[in-house]
Amino acid sequence: MTALLDVQALCKYYTHKSIWRRQRKVTALAPVSFTLERGETLAIMGETSSGKSTLAKLIAGAENPSSGQLFLNGQPLQRGNFRQRCQHIRMVFQDSDASLNPQLTIGQQLAEPLLFNTDMNTEQRREAIAQVLKKVGLLPEHASFYPHMLATGQQQRVSIARAVMLDPQIIVADEALAALDPSVRSQIINLLMDLQKDMGISYIFVSHSPEIVKHVADKILILHRGKMIEFGATQTLFEQPQQQYTKLLLQVPAAANN
Amino acid sequence: MNMLDIRNLTIEMDTSNGPVKILDKVNLQVGEGEIHTLVGESGSGKSLLAKAILGFINPRWRVTADRLWWNNRDLLNMDAALRRQITGRDMAMIFQNPNSYLDPNSTVGEQLREAIPKGDLRGTFIRKMVDKRTRVVRLLHRVGVKDHDQVIDSYPFELSVGVAQKVSIAMAIAHRPKLLIADEPTTAMEPSTRQQIYRLLTRLSITQGMSMLMITQDVASVMPDSDNVTLLYCGQLMEAGNKQAVFDQPQHPYTEAMLRMSLRDTDAVEPKTHLPTLPGAIPTLQHLPIGCRLGPRCPNAQKDCVMVPKVTRLKQQSYHCHHPLAPNKRRKSAS
Numbered sequence: 140m141t142a143l144l145d146v147q148a149l150c151k152y153y154t155h156k157s158i159w160r161r162q163r164k165v166t167a168l169a170p171v172s173f174t175l176e177r178g179e180t181l182a183i184m185g186e187t188s189s190g191k192s193t194l195a196k197l198i199a200g201a202e203n204p205s206s207g208q209l210f211l212n213g214q215p216l217q218r219g220n221f222r223q224r225c226q227h228i229r230m231v232f233q234d235s236d237a238s239l240n241p242q243l244t245i246g247q248q249l250a251e252p253l254l255f256n257t258d259m260n261t262e263q264r265r266e267a268i269a270q271v272l273k274k275v276g277l278l279p280e281h282a283s284f285y286p287h288m289l290a291t292g293q294q295q296r297v298s299i300a301r302a303v304m305l306d307p308q309i310i311v312a313d314e315a316l317a318a319l320d321p322s323v324r325s326q327i328i329n330l331l332m333d334l335q336k337d338m339g340i341s342y343i344f345v346s347h348s349p350e351i352v353k354h355v356a357d358k359i360l361i362l363h364r365g366k367m368i369e370f371g372a373t374q375t376l377f378e379q380p381q382q383q384y385t386k387l388l389l390q391v392p393a394a395a396n397n
Numbered sequence: 398m399n400m401l402d403i404r405n406l407t408i409e410m411d412t413s414n415g416p417v418k419i420l421d422k423v424n425l426q427v428g429e430g431e432i433h434t435l436v437g438e439s440g441s442g443k444s445l446l447a448k449a450i451l452g453f454i455n456p457r458w459r460v461t462a463d464r465l466w467w468n469n470r471d472l473l474n475m476d477a478a479l480r481r482q483i484t485g486r487d488m489a490m491i492f493q494n495p496n497s498y499l500d501p502n503s504t505v506g507e508q509l510r511e512a513i514p515k516g517d518l519r520g521t522f523i524r525k526m527v528d529k530r531t532r533v534v535r536l537l538h539r540v541g542v543k544d545h546d547q548v549i550d551s552y553p554f555e556l557s558v559g560v561a562q563k564v565s566i567a568m569a570i571a572h573r574p575k576l577l578i579a580d581e582p583t584t585a586m587e588p589s590t591r592q593q594i595y596r597l598l599t600r601l602s603i604t605q606g607m608s609m610l611m612i613t614q615d616v617a618s619v620m621p622d623s624d625n626v627t628l629l630y631c632g633q634l635m636e637a638g639n640k641q642a643v644f645d646q647p648q649h650p651y652t653e654a655m656l657r658m659s660l661r662d663t664d665a666v667e668p669k670t671h672l673p674t675l676p677g678a679i680p681t682l683q684h685l686p687i688g689c690r691l692g693p694r695c696p697n698a699q700k701d702c703v704m705v706p707k708v709t710r711l712k713q714q715s716y717h718c719h720h721p722l723a724p725n726k727r728r729k730s731a732s
């Protein structure tokens with residue numbers, strides 16, 4: 140059996156130009172390899188600027204790797220083939236505010252992926268949009284709203300609606316849950332888990348919340364200064380972390396009221 | 398003594414469906430040196446309440462209150478210029494995204510020098526310049542920035558979120574305000590940075606005797622040192638009072654739901670099963686339920702909830718609800 144996603148020695152360097160010194164090569168991500176199965180959830184954790192978002196973007200195709208390869212169902216993912224990648228791997232960004240177009244209604248933004256990737260007619264698209272809005276806890280009438288008319292949490296729901304719209308195989312979410320309202324966050328997590336059960340979607344979550352990771356993830360990948368320093372099953376890492384760094388990251392902060 | 402004293406504050410705006418109360422008879426008292434936290438999901442009116450205190454309310458909206466007092470002075474029926482002068486002198490605010498508040502085109506040092514009140518400096522021009530520099534450094538130390546030389550010469554986008562937030566706090570406290578309003582200052586920050594900001598704010602409230610109005614959307618991010626809390630939903634007061642009392646013995650179904658949803662205790666739920674939540678969505682302004690606005694999402698709702706509930710006062714807390722939690726349920730959620 141081939142894995143759903145096979146990541147092989149994926150890495151990313153940036154070169155910083157400097158007048159005084161020679162060009163400096165900065166390693167955003169040292170070569171990383173791992174596999175993800177259908178229906179599995181992987182959490183990527185690490186401090187700020189440890190390379191989490193870089194890895195997420197490389198997988199989603201939002202950035203090109205310096206070297207390394209990605210295989211989806213055994214097929215290599217081509218660099219330029221956005222359409223192939225867009226349908227199967229969708230990304231939800233941290234900043235829903237910036238990823239939504241302020242000029243378009245929610246309905247128009249949700250229609251875009253359908254226009255490019257399906258043969259639906261106007262009526263079918265409207266129905267699909269109403270359905271997906273309900274799925275993420277919004278109302279069909281939100282389709283006529285502009286992003287600025289929605290609260291932050293509701294904007295994030297729209298981003299998630301846009302991601303699930305095309306029934307992707309993998310959803311990559313970069314801190315998409317952190318800023319959500321508690322009831323929305325629980326609902327979205329429940330929704331994502333239901334979708335996973337029903338359709339076998341796999342998730343890659345970048346998260347710094349040990350509580351959420353413990354609840355949703357099957358595997359955890361720990362990044363430290365651009366290097367993968369630990370990778371394993373969620374329970375194993377919570378119970379027997381090999382690194383002190385991992386232990387600190389997975390520590391559940393003391394509750395506010397005790 | 399109450400520095401801030403707000404009674405029955407109502408803000409009404411006109412929508413296509415007629416007038417809507419976006420804040421509906423809200424009360425808030427904050428004492429000197431007190432840390433008070435407003436908790437509520439988005440659209441509950443937390444930011445609006447903060448803006449009402451600062452006087453930044455759309456002039457087309459109708460603001461009424463039995464009392465909107467700051468330091469025993471009536472802000473609502475005061476000359477606008479005088480009000481601006483008082484709030485500008487006594488209050489400051491920080492936001493979730495520090496970069497929305499800092500100027501991207503000038504260095505941290507330039508912005509901090511600007512923020513230092515002119516009246517604080519004396520002597521010759523040179524003396525003032527040197528003085529300013531010392532004050533900027535002192536200000537940065539006060540917010541826990543140690544490598545001041547590097548930070549002073551940086552532009553805001555070159556800083557990490559944590560340091561940028563510290564700089565925005567430094568700007569806010571430069572004129573020594575008596576009230577600091579912090580609108581979700583740590584949302585989306587990683588836990589260790591969040592802890593740093595909490596410690597900093599707590600220390601400032603103690604050392605400067607500053608009152609603080611913290612705003613959060615999640616009970617899990619209420620600062621450990623917060624004295625009192627007020628829970629809002631859709632512009633209405635749900636429950637308020639001493640933090641410990643409210644969290645240990647919530648009376649209101651919304652408080653209890655917020656505590657269960659806070660993920661403080663994921664051990665209690667089997668992994669990958671459904672997390673506790675409130676059904677439905679936060680209503681839009683055009684579709685606010687009548688009476689208690691939690692109604693359609695409330696597990697305890699009954700027919701009489703179409704009437705806005707009156708306040709019930711207990712020793713350390715008060716709540717607005719027709720059907721508060723049964724005593725055994727209270728004890729359960731307190732454990």
Ligand SMILES: Nc1ncnc2c1ncn2[C@@H]1O[C@H](COP(=O)(O)OP(=O)(O)O)[C@@H](O)[C@H]1O
Pocket residue numbers: 288290419437438439440441442443444445446681682
């Ligand atoms: N400029 C505005 N125009 C129209 N409605 C607004 C505006 N600002 C706030 N509101 C509405 O007022 C309510 C409270 O908003 P807000 O105070 O921002 O909530 P919170 O800060 O608790 O998320 C929301 O329903 C919001 O949509």
Ligand code: SF4
Pocket residue numbers: 650651689690691692693695696697698699702706717718719720721
């Ligand atoms: S008044 Fe009714 S709807 Fe409102 S919180 Fe109480 S029981 Fe629920």
Ligand SMILES: [Mg+2]
Pocket residue numbers: 443444580
């Ligand atoms: Mg707000």
